[in-house]
Amino acid sequence: MEMPVKLTINGRTWEGSVPPELTLLRFLRERLALTGAKEGCGIGECGACTVLVDGRPVNSCLMLAVEANGSSLRTIEGEAGAEGVQGVREAEGARSGGELTDLQQAFIDNHAIQCGFCTPGMVLAAQALLERNPSPGDQEILEAIAGNLCRCTGYAAILRAVKQVAEKRNARGER
Amino acid sequence: MTTFRYEKPSTLTGVVSRLSEVEGARPLAGGTDLLVQLRARALRPPLLVDLKGAPELQRLEGGPDGLSVGAAVILNRLLEARVLDGGYRALEQAVADLASYTVRNRATLVGNVTNASPCADSVPPLCVMEGRVEVLGPGGRREQLVQELISGNREVQLARGELVTRIIVPRPTAGTWSGFLKRKRVRGHDLALASAALLRDPERKRLRLSVGSCTPAPNLIVLDDMFAKPDAEEAARRAQATIHPIDDVRSSAEYRREMVSVMVRRLLAEMAAAV
Numbered sequence: 259m260e261m262p263v264k265l266t267i268n269g270r271t272w273e274g275s276v277p278p279e280l281t282l283l284r285f286l287r288e289r290l291a292l293t294g295a296k297e298g299c300g301i302g303e304c305g306a307c308t309v310l311v312d313g314r315p316v317n318s319c320l321m322l323a324v325e326a327n328g329s330s331l332r333t334i335e336g337e338a339g340a341e342g343v344q345g346v347r348e349a350e351g352a353r354s355g356g357e358l359t360d361l362q363q364a365f366i367d368n369h370a371i372q373c374g375f376c377t378p379g380m381v382l383a384a385q386a387l388l389e390r391n392p393s394p395g396d397q398e399i400l401e402a403i404a405g406n407l408c409r410c411t412g413y414a415a416i417l418r419a420v421k422q423v424a425e426k427r428n429a430r431g432e433r
Numbered sequence: 434m435t436t437f438r439y440e441k442p443s444t445l446t447g448v449v450s451r452l453s454e455v456e457g458a459r460p461l462a463g464g465t466d467l468l469v470q471l472r473a474r475a476l477r478p479p480l481l482v483d484l485k486g487a488p489e490l491q492r493l494e495g496g497p498d499g500l501s502v503g504a505a506v507i508l509n510r511l512l513e514a515r516v517l518d519g520g521y522r523a524l525e526q527a528v529a530d531l532a533s534y535t536v537r538n539r540a541t542l543v544g545n546v547t548n549a550s551p552c553a554d555s556v557p558p559l560c561v562m563e564g565r566v567e568v569l570g571p572g573g574r575r576e577q578l579v580q581e582l583i584s585g586n587r588e589v590q591l592a593r594g595e596l597v598t599r600i601i602v603p604r605p606t607a608g609t610w611s612g613f614l615k616r617k618r619v620r621g622h623d624l625a626l627a628s629a630a631l632l633r634d635p636e637r638k639r640l641r642l643s644v645g646s647c648t649p650a651p652n653l654i655v656l657d658d659m660f661a662k663p664d665a666e667e668a669a670r671r672a673q674a675t676i677h678p679i680d681d682v683r684s685s686a687e688y689r690r691e692m693v694s695v696m697v698r699r700l701l702a703e704m705a706a707a708v
Contacts, residue, residue: 261439278439278481281468301469302536303622314509314538320468321539324439325461325483383535404621405533 261324267292268336276323282316283307285323286333294334294378298407305406308379309333315386317405334378337385338362361385361423368419372410380406384420393428396421434472441483445569445598448487453571453594455480460596462490462505463539465532466548490598495519500602504544508537521602523558523611523630530554530615533622543597549583550624551650556583557630557643558613560653564602570595580651588650606636612703614696615645618683626684627692629672631700633660633708642668642700644693647676665701669694 260275267290276285286292286309295318298306302317309318310332338356361381364370371377380403387394387402394402399420400413408416439461442448452458458480461467470476484490490505495516502511508528511517517525531554532540545555546566558564559579566582568575571594579600582589591597605611611632617623628645640656640663654671656663678689 259438277436279434279436279471281434300472302465302532305533305535308535311538315535316538317465317535320463320465320536322439322461322464322468322481325464325485400621402534405535 261327263324263327265326265328266330268332278322278324280323281319282309282311282321282323282326283318285326286318286331289323292333292335296375296378298375303405303407304376305379305383305403306376308382308406310382310386313386313389315383315405332382334382337381359385360426361388361419364419364423365416368415368422370411370415370419376406376408376410380408380416384416384423387420388424388427393424394420435474435477437471437478438480439483440480441486443486445487445489448482448484448490449569449571449594449596451480451482452596456593458482460484460504462541462544463507465536465540466544466550484596492599497604499604500600502542502600502602504541504596504598506541506543508540508542508545509534511542512537520605520607520609521558521562521611523561523613523632524555524564524602526613527554527558527615527628527630536622542600546579546582546600547589547591547597549585549587549589551586551648552624552628552646554613554615554625554628554645556580556651557628557645558611559600559602560643560651561611561630561632561641562602562605564600566597567599567601568595569598576601580653583651586649605632606634608635608708609633610704610708612700612707614700616692616696624683627678627689627696629693629696629700631697631704633704635708642672642697644672644676644697647678647689647693649677652676663701663705665698668701669697672697 262275264273286295295309296306298304300319302320307317307319308315311329338358383403383406457478459478461481461483484505490503492503493506494501545553564579565576584590613630615625615628625646630643632641638660640660642654644652652675656668672693678686680686
């Protein structure tokens with residue numbers, strides 16, 4: 259029996275119904291075609307599925323889509339001002355556009371991406387950290403991304419990228 | 434994933450009714466343990482009752498009467514509210530290192546207790562602090578110590594339709610010190626391969642120790658007799674006598690035993706330096 263769901267995704271409203279057992283991760287990937295969030299483990303240990311729900315990073319593999327009813331969701335597709343919602347079978351072939359955020363650019367500049375599988379979740383976890391703590395120390399950054407496993411980079415480049423963004427934002431007087 | 438029905442009552446009464454009306458119905462709070470079990474088909478409930486719509490279960494209070502943590506309160510909210518600052522140190526340390534920041538945005542304290550994994554990080558601190566659960570069910574309301582609620586590996590003493598609505602921790606007496614240590618394989622997100630919580634209450638002259646991840650049910654070791662002159666080796670010996678560690682993917686039993694003794698000594702040293 260499908261459950262009604264109304265939520266905002268990357269600033270746009272989505273309304274429809276979902277089976278109760280559909281996870282938020284599968285909902286994003288299969289119903290909204292937002293494939294940035296990945297299934298790395300399916301049990302909340304790798305963080306590749308990390309998205310922001312009401313500003314908080316969560317493992318979308320551990321949430322039911324129906325639990326997101328009434329919430330405001332952000333995925334990686336929404337960060338760069340891209341077309342964040344393609345709807346159900348609409349906007350076929352629509353391309354994401356827009357300028358990368360400073361954090362996304364810093365990941366590129368610091369070689370904090372290799373295979374890219376962890377990257378959407380990692381960027382969102384880091385972005386959420388900077389939104390709640392604009393001047394994190396190394397330990398605070400590591401704690402914030404401890405739920406995001408990266409098999410490629412060894413984390414040092416990721417840490418550098420996040421610190422660089424924090425420093426630049428603080429120098430500009432931004433929060 | 435198995436299929437099930439989903440309901441989100443807007444009152445606590447509604448939650449308790451549905452849990453008792455539907456056989457096999459399970460409460461859903463953070464879902465960080467439940468969804469893993471559903472995915473593995475270890476559980477096949479016909480109905481999930483979402484607790485997050487009942488305002489009573491979102492209540493978080495910390496004051497002169499102690500600490501009250503509703504079943505739907507996420508761990509990060511518990512930390513952000515700073516209610517654990519006033520003498521609940523061991524619990525604060527355990528919650529701050531539970532899983533990952535991301536998991537703590539969904540996971541709950543009541544969920545950690547009622548899931549009753551032997552590795553549950555909040556259990557050793559709650560045991561030394563005499564933490565209790567409030568249970569609501571068809572038979573009415575009752576309270577139970579955490580170490581009596583949990584009777585074994587993922588076994589809780591809850592009858593059909595009974596729900597743990599909150600965790601209550603009595604306000605620690607002035608001067609109480611507590612500490613928690615957790616041994617993991619990695620510095621990040623990991624279960625405890627062994628843990629320990631120690632509490633010293635100078636007003637009631639109590640010294641209490643609880644070891645985690647080494648017994649199927651919660652473990653509480655009374656060291657009151659050595660309150661005046663704590664003996665680390667004797668405390669470690671008593672801890673060893675109570676534990677039954679196993680070999681598993683996270684650790685050998687032998688290493689767990691070794692780490693328990695190390696943590697007991699370290700906690701007593703930390704306590705001595707602090708008091």
